[in-house]
Amino acid sequence: MNPDKRSAVELMIRYGFLVLMAGLIVFFGSTAEGFLTPFSAVFILQSVAITGILALGVTATLVVGGFDLSIGAVATSALMLSSYVMVVWELSAFWAVLLCLLMGAAVGLVNGLLIVKMKVPDLLATLGMMFLLVGAQRIPTEGRSISTGMSLPDGSTANGTFSEGFLMLGRHRLDLILPDLLPLSVVFLIAIAVAVWVFLELTRHGRLMYAIGSNAQAAALAGANVNRYKVVAYMISGVLASVGGILLAARLGRGDVASGNNLLLDAVAAALIGFAVLGASKPNAFGTAIGALFVGILLQGLTMLNAPYYTQDFIKGAVLVVALVFTFALSARGSRGRG
């Protein structure tokens, strides 16, 4: 390969995805009326906030060479748990949030221990946990959705309500330049993305987690506590998934058993698209956030162009496949050593 061609490929790997995204924005901006407005931008952000937060959790497990398939189930469990705590137990929003976060951490801990202590392969352990949670969250209400006034299995009526403070988490909008512009959930997404990025890129713990993902044996022989870091990664994933579930509950205002079906696949897609951003070829927080944003822009633009809703999954899948080609085929060619 001659040098010019080589550097062209490198440029393409590095900036290809960002260019594609810029092109998409220009395209939708010129064809879809009202696409290039602050409210449209905020709508996109809001639509990706929950999947983005889940995707950042998956990213943490991908970094240590694992995979967490239980995030969607953790999120819907948090949705049901927070509703149950407030509507049936009639406790405050504080307890709802606290118990959800503890539940997420506990699920992550169990996932991690299944993987490092019981040696269950990561996909299988978290798949098992997914089924377990999907089932468990329906038992207390005998499969029904949770809302104020529902009748309980013991014949009584649930009188609790979602507190205003809790609903604010999912619905409140801050004034930023324009009144009522910035949803609180978007603030959470940005704060969590920055925190995960800082943790993974700038701290020694993040560095060790990347080392574990690349060669766990070498990391162990260099003195890293591999098992502890793996468990921590699954706990991060569990906690972030429960945050996503809390925000979903706050947005819906009821414990809807049918919501959150797409969370897992969308989050995984965002994290994998993230591999391609800036030619990282590895899981990374910045790429994941961009990946989530990319999917959001695409879907919002298509919606505004009146593309039918049922084409959305197809287009997400196509984007994912293109991103994976960017990551694996092109970067493997660019960086192949002589071995």
Place this chain on the structure above:
Amino acid sequence: MTEATIKLVGLRKAFGKNQVLRGVDLDLAPGQVTVLMGANGAGKSTLVKVLCGVHAADAGTVTLAGVAFAPASPSAALRAGVVTVHQNINDGVVPDLDVASNLLLDHLADGAGAFLNDRKMRARAREIAAAVGLEVDVARPVAGLALADRQLVSIARAMAQEPQLLILDEPTSSLSATEAERLFALIERLRAQGVAILYISHRMSDIRRLADRIVSMRDGAISGRFEGQPLDYSGAVRAMLGHEITEVDITIPTPGAPVLEARGLVLRPGARPFDLTAPQNEVIAITGLVGSGKTALAEVLFGLAQPTAGSLRLDDAPYTPRTATEAVAAGVFLCPKDRLINAVVADFDITRNLTLPFLRRHSRAHFLRRASENATATRMVGEMGVVCQSPADGILTLSGGNQQKVMVARWMAEASRLLILDEPFQGVDIQARRDICAKIRATAQTRATIVFVAELDEALEVADRILVLSEHSIVGAHRNENIDVAAIMAEVVDAAPETTRELA
């Protein structure tokens, strides 16, 4: 000379800007063992990969028995009769499958009908195994075999193809002396059958044993051809390096106070207890066959395994590491063998590989300080003489010898009390070996140093004192001065354990 089986003319191959093969011309005749020597990065591995169909050449021609040969894939090369046994054993076997399936893998991959007949397969597999002297139950999974047996499986698998050209890339690097001897006998039999053999090795003992002809390679081209008995070994080394290699001259310093003291150490049930003292300012080489307990001892000293009995003291205080983390904290560092499995973090650049064990020192309140990392990397790259464009180069862009220098540098970047190096010269050319040796000796006064090596030549180059390990116990100690090599060899081999092959 007989008609060449395989003829390479003007073979060129580049990876990006890096011209790895710059016009290789080479003939390989049937019934002849051609040893290919070359420093790390000379292009040997790339040449092999072109011949076995992993890479396509950019220019040049290869003819096999008079027919143009440009395999598009490893299986195409196999079908044409070019068989390769790779250095990395696990490249040659599928650990989860049983021995029979492994032996017939190429046959299976060819599409031998949709259904498998276990009984027939096993019978055929037993024939193939018997032909190379492999005595294992063919129904056993390969993952359960000793490393040496796994290699024999990969060689036996290659033999099943009735090759015209057999390429062996450092095949003895994990074999014991008896097992290597079995391999040599096999190679000699194939030579007599008229197979052309290309044998790549850094091991002088292998080369002396087998070579009909030596070809030296340097900077991507053939730099010397040596034929006719006696072979000109020093000429071949000179052609490979481009300069003379000087003899190593060891001056033994006065050892300091004991750093590590082991008393009554028993490495496994039934082994004889032994004592070991490693003083400051002394480099100890511990040698022995594969399976003699070198790895077991290294693991005990580094906290990866617990001894059956005995006690360890470090700087006159009890030393009972239970994990690698504890050993490192106590100042005991281990540079492990098999760098690609145990040491190299492939996704990281040189700097990040170097600083991996000591991130705490390069960080403040959990946050890494890049300036501190970069300073250490620049210093160590300079001190070790790692050949690279910058410490930000990916670790896999380096040649094997330079990768190994980075792995050794990783553990020399910080002061240690006891530095253990397990096979630090594995897959490393003679020049890089000398560089690493010199660095180990030059920094030895601040600590105790233990180097585990299977090759006696390497022990003689690096050590002040040589200990011989056999049957998991120390059977001899020699000051590296006017040494009686034959006596050491006798200790190494005499008490050799029965090959640890389980009866299946």
